[in-house]
Amino acid sequence: MNRIFRVLWNAATGTFVVTSETAKSRGKKSGRRKLAVSALISLSSIMVSADALANAGNDTGKGIGTENGWIAIGEGAEADSTITTKEKVAEDPSKGYVAGAGIAIGYYSKASGASSTALGGYSLAESIGSVALGAGAHTTSTAKYSMAVGTNAVASNLYAIALGTNANASGKNSIALGRDTVSSAERSLTVGLGANAASLDSMAFGYNTSVTSDAANGIAFGSGAVTSAKNSVAIGSNSTATEENVVSVGSDALKRKIVNVGNGAISESSTDAVNGSQLFATNANVTQNTTDIAANTDSINQNTTDIATNTTNINSLSDSVTTLTDDALLWDAASGAFSAKHNGSDSKLTNLAAGTLAADSTDAVNGSQLFDTNEKVDKNTADIATNTDSINQNTADITANTDSINQNTTDIAANTTSINQN
Structure with missing residues (x-):
């Protein structure tokens, strides 16, 4: 063979x-x-x-x-x-x-x-x-x-x-996929050349990505991405996540935008991300509010000035009221009438307009009205005195005339007797 x-x-x-x-x-x-x-x-x-x-x-x-x-x-x-x-x-x-x-x-x-x-x-x-x-x-x-x-x-x-x-x-149940990858913690996963996952339940995806030993549940995704804090995620080339419970899409030196974000719910309990259009609407409202506040500030300043003026006027009025109170007619419950007495002395009421003179009038009358009445009374008194003298003279004359009439009556009676005798 x-x-x-x-x-x-x-x-x-x-x-x-x-x-x-x-x-x-x-x-x-x-x-x-x-x-x-x-x-x-x-x-x-x-x-x-x-x-x-x-x-x-x-x-x-x-x-x-x-x-x-x-x-x-x-x-x-x-x-x-x-x-x-x-x-x-x-x-x-x-x-x-x-x-x-x-x-x-x-x-x-x-x-x-x-x-x-x-x-x-x-x-x-x-x-x-x-x-x-x-x-x-x-x-x-x-x-x-x-x-x-x-x-x-x-x-x-x-x-x-x-x-x-x-x-x-x-690591127990760990997976390392790719050249020079290292998964050293339990349930850790690495994918990509040089990727390293060193903490519990961590995952590193991409060239030279890394999740450090103190970053349990951390994820690094993208070439050179590093996560070094618990429960955090670094997404994108050279991104870093250094604080716990965060998602990072960049680093101190590299900033990225997140685009195509849907409108997040806006409420007291919402934890949604909001997008630029939502913030634009908020900014527009803030700008309008700023304008309104500026206008209100001018009005408030004017109101402050007016209030100061009114305060001065009120203080003046208060002084006047105090003076008026001191000079006002006071009710005398004992006599059932208003009294003009002040400081134990009687006082005059001046500048009193002429009251109506009529059978049903309850107006107060002033000195000029009373002076005119007094003048008329004095005139009437003088006239009455003159008339009394005339009346007395008339009475004397009437008495004399009565005597003359009586004498005439006697004479007439004597003449009548003489006539009758003749």
């Missing part, structure tokens, strides 16, 4: 398998082919590192198999029936080795974890159920069910996944 492998039908598994042309079996059943690789090996070969492929081309055909359910292929790879499931092997370091149900393919590849798989030169799968795929890929003894895929990729914790050259996933 001119090739080192050949394909045969495996009746036990019902599949075609690849077997070494020169392989020799050791074990209880010498007639059984021991180095069998299923079609999975052919599929996996496209992902084996360059070193592993080179070694496959130079394979000396020394691969050896047993019945423990594992496979070893490649220079220095060895399968020994004394290696049983879950046993860690301590063999000659120049040889690859596998544990029970494991697979090691490649130059110095080692699958020491039960049911583990190491594919590629110097690949090492140390923990149960782990997969190390690529030259120098390594899943550590503490990394059960982990996966390291890529040259020198390392997965060193439970369920960790490292995918890419030099990718390193050391």
Whole structure:
């Protein structure tokens, strides 16, 4: 034969398998082919590192198999029936080795974890159920069910996944995707060249992005973005988030706008972002209010001046009222009348207009009206006195006339007697 492998039908598994042309079996059943690789090996070969492929081309055909359910292929790879499931092997370091149900393919590849798989030169799968795929890929003894895929990729914790050259996933349930990525905290995720997520539940996406160890739940998205505070997000190239519970789209040196933002709800309880059009409307109202306030300020200043004037007038009026109170007529309850007495002395009422003179008038009359009346009374008194004198004279004259009449009556009676006698 001119090739080192050949394909045969495996009746036990019902599949075609690849077997070494020169392989020799050791074990209880010498007639059984021991180095069998299923079609999975052919599929996996496209992902084996360059070193592993080179070694496959130079394979000396020394691969050896047993019945423990594992496979070893490649220079220095060895399968020994004394290696049983879950046993860690301590063999000659120049040889690859596998544990029970494991697979090691490649130059110095080692699958020491039960049911583990190491594919590629110097690949090492140390923990149960782990997969190390690529030259120098390594899943550590503490990394059960982990996966390291890529040259020198390392997965060193439970369920960790490292995918890419030099990718390193050391946090429990962490994922590192891309060259030189590092996910060192539990449930951390990195995607992109040089991305680093160092805190719990953190995520770093993009070239050289970083979430620091004190930034739990932080997210960095974009080339060079850095988040260094809890529960914060840095979005965009070289953005930084340095305060807790913030979303940053830039840095102290780099400012960005957020565009195409919908109208946020405006209410007492709203936490929505508002956009420029909403703020423009608010600014327009503020501008109008400023104008109105300025106008009101002028009015207020004028009112202040008017109030000062009114205060002066009120004070003057108050003084006048005080003076008027002092000079006003006061009610005298004892006499049931207003009194003009002040400071114990009687006072005059001056500048009193002429009151109406009529039978039903209740107006007060002034001195001039009373003076005119007094003049008339004095005139009447004088006239009455004159009339009295005249009356007295008339009475005297009447008395004299009565005497004369009486005398005349006597004379007439005497004359009548004389006439009668004549």
